[in-house]
Amino acid sequence: MTTRRNFLNDLGVLASVMATPALWPALALAQEKLPRRGIPGTNDSLPVIGLGNSNAFRQGDVPASTALIKLFHERGGAYIDCMGSSRFIVSEAASKLNIGNELFLGTYFMNDEEDVMRENIQRLLEITGKKRLDLVQAYPEFAVSNWQMFRRWKDDGLTRYIGIARHRSSYYETMLKLMETGTVDFLQVNYSPLETEADQQILPMAMDKGVAVTINRPFINGDYFSRVRGHELPDWAADFDCGSWAQFSLKFILSHPAVNCVLTETANPDHALDNIGAGFGRLPDEDTRQRIVKHLQSL
Numbered sequence: 093m094t095t096r097r098n099f100l101n102d103l104g105v106l107a108s109v110m111a112t113p114a115l116w117p118a119l120a121l122a123q124e125k126l127p128r129r130g131i132p133g134t135n136d137s138l139p140v141i142g143l144g145n146s147n148a149f150r151q152g153d154v155p156a157s158t159a160l161i162k163l164f165h166e167r168g169g170a171y172i173d174c175m176g177s178s179r180f181i182v183s184e185a186a187s188k189l190n191i192g193n194e195l196f197l198g199t200y201f202m203n204d205e206e207d208v209m210r211e212n213i214q215r216l217l218e219i220t221g222k223k224r225l226d227l228v229q230a231y232p233e234f235a236v237s238n239w240q241m242f243r244r245w246k247d248d249g250l251t252r253y254i255g256i257a258r259h260r261s262s263y264y265e266t267m268l269k270l271m272e273t274g275t276v277d278f279l280q281v282n283y284s285p286l287e288t289e290a291d292q293q294i295l296p297m298a299m300d301k302g303v304a305v306t307i308n309r310p311f312i313n314g315d316y317f318s319r320v321r322g323h324e325l326p327d328w329a330a331d332f333d334c335g336s337w338a339q340f341s342l343k344f345i346l347s348h349p350a351v352n353c354v355l356t357e358t359a360n361p362d363h364a365l366d367n368i369g370a371g372f373g374r375l376p377d378e379d380t381r382q383r384i385v386k387h388l389q390s391l
């Protein structure tokens with residue numbers, strides 16, 4: 093029963109949370125599911141924060157993977173990027189949690205033998221209970237010579253979407269050429285306040301061609317944290333509801349209009365919650381985005 097004292101205590105907690113901008117995302121997190129953004133040309137959508145190919149998946153740690161996926165799913169997360177044996181670990185965890193159909197798996201197929209790849213697709217469908225895979229993707233160099241095969245898989249109903257995924261500007265030229273064909277559904281590319289090259293050509297073309305975009309390397313595989321370590325988050329980060337250095341990068345990325353979802357890699361549940369928190373609240377405007385880049389360059 094809520095007594096007057098409890099109610100006043102609750103109000104006190106709420107007041108102190110409201111007075112601490114860093115806690116606002118946590119407040120939203122306790123109540124809401126991650127916001128979603130539409131996949132161009134469809135009625136489908138994706139939550140704005142995704143999970144990368146976590147060490148928990150790579151090491152085949154099913155209990156840790158299951159706990160991470162449960163936490164992520166409970167807060168509205170869906171996209172998980174997974175390749176090799178990780179995709180089977182993720183699928184088994186999803187099946188255990190009975191959420192195989194609710195997750196959106198971005199899986200990679202880059203084995204030369206089509207028969208082997210088709211067998212793996214069937215295995216994933218059986219484990220997850222999905223009728224079709226969500227997203228089959230490949231590195232651009234493999235995609236160039238195998239794109240007709242991927243298109244056939246889509247036509248055959250093995251996957252809903254096909255895409256290309258890589259993490260360096262040296263791949264952009266091939267990615268641009270593939271997107272020119274108008275048949276790429278998803279582009280995954282590196283982008284963050286310390287790696288902004290994608291906003292020159294590749295992100296504008298994705299918007300122009302109606303390609304959904306996921307972002308990798310939001311923390312430059314951890315190097316970002318070496319850059320900001322020992323520095324205080326600037327006061328003005330509170331103006332866009334940013335409560336941590338991780339959210340400082342993620343909110344910059346999410347404020348680009350081409351972006352559907354950022355893939356964050358972690359095996360640490362506290363870090364996963366921090367990252368999910370970036371999906372809530374305000375985002376930086378154009379002036380603030382430039383201020384974020386300059387600020388990081390100055391550290």
Ligand SMILES: NC(=O)c1ccc[n+]([C@@H]2O[C@H](COP(=O)([O-])OP(=O)(O)OC[C@H]3O[C@@H](n4cnc5c(N)ncnc54)[C@H](OP(=O)(O)O)[C@@H]3O)[C@@H](O)[C@H]2O)c1
Pocket residue numbers: 143144145146173174257258259280307308309310311312313314317338355356357358359360362363364366367
């Ligand atoms: N297709 C491709 O060519 C390609 C290439 C690169 C990446 N990717 C995809 O993109 C995903 C992400 O990119 P990435 O591998 O470069 O990793 P990332 O997400 O940029 O960085 C991961 C690092 O950041 C740390 N971290 C994560 N959240 C944190 C937080 N809130 N606070 C402090 N530290 C935090 C992690 O450590 P902890 O584990 O301790 O949290 C880990 O060391 C990958 O998992 C993969 O799925 C694809």
